[in-house]
Amino acid sequence: MTDWLSFCRDAVADLEEVLRGLPTRAEREPVLRLGEGGDDTTAIDAAAEDAVVRRLEALGVDLTLVSEELGVRAFGNGGGPTVVVDPIDGSVNAKRGIPFFSLSVAVADGPTMDDVFFGYVYDFGAREEWVAERGRGAFLDGAALHGPGPKDTIEILSLEGTTTEAITAAVPTLRDVARRLRVMGSLALSLCHLAAGRVDAVCCLKPARSIDIAAAQLLVRERGYAIELFEDPPFGRAPLDLGQRSRVVAAGTDALCTQVAAALR
Structure with missing residues (x-):
């Protein structure tokens, strides 16, 4: 049986080598091709994915x-x-040298979000390791997440998928929903921060794909918090593929998810 936690830690070590080999924007940013997910594949994206693929091949x-x-x-x-792998979630940050990007790995025994049984997110900036196992909880650096969760009202809302145009359209509708906004640049990490109660809600302003959320959503759900693809529910049936499904919102409760989704509609 595969030890997925050890696999992910080995992949992190490989990616650290990749980052050292591509130390600056000049090496990381060149566009090589169009990726299957529809975005440009840059040098850092390609090198990171190659490293993870080699690890997968070695499993045999x-x-x-x-x-x-x-x-x-x-x-x-x-x-x-x-x-389901996103070798660099937050690749714009990674390319520009902003220390907020992650490796995201989810493992499932079926084709949907409900089938994910292992989630792993590693923050290369803070050096934090986020892990969730279905039915066994969510963990930060080996310790079970507990203590204060998201607030009953939204003090801090993390926005992702944030072009200037998207933020300009969304902010007026969110004035009565959240007191403060954060724009960090990695959806996977923002969802992890929700699981730890560091923020009170998360919303992606563009349609999210499974690679963006499959790992971190398990941390959110193992904490008992809410997450929904509000334009294409239910969340649990979302396929683990590259098709763009819906904007995603997550919060401490279903009611708060509904409140954010209603504002964005």
Whole structure:
């Protein structure tokens, strides 16, 4: 049986080597091609994904990869677990040297969000390791997440998918919903921060894909908090693929999710 936590830690070590080998924007930013996810594949994206793929190949097991750049790929005979990978979530930050980006890995025993049984997010800036196991809880650096969660009202709302145009359209509708906004640049990490009660809600202003949220959503749900693809519910049935599904909102309660979604509609 694959030890997915050890796999992810080995992948982190590989990606640290990649980052050292591409130390500045000049090396990280060049566009190489168009990725299967629809975004430009830059040098840092390609090098990071290559490192994770080599780790997967070394496992020597049957699995199906869903990844930002490669799309869907069978390893071995295919089938097996579905492994959803975003080697660099927050790639704009990574390219520009802003220390807020992550490795995101989810492992599922079926084709939907409900089937994810292991989630891993590593923050290369803060050096924090976020882990969730279905039915066993959510953890930060090996310690179970507990203590104060998101507030009953939204003091801090983290926005992702944030072009200037998207923020300009959204902010007026959110004035009566949240007291403060944060724009950090990694959806996976923002969802982890919700799981830890550092922020009170998270919303992505563009349609989210499984690679963006599959790992971190398990931390949110293992804490008992709410998350929804409010334009294409229910969340649990969302497929683990590269199709853009819906904007996503997460908060401490279903009612707060509904409040944010209503404002954005």
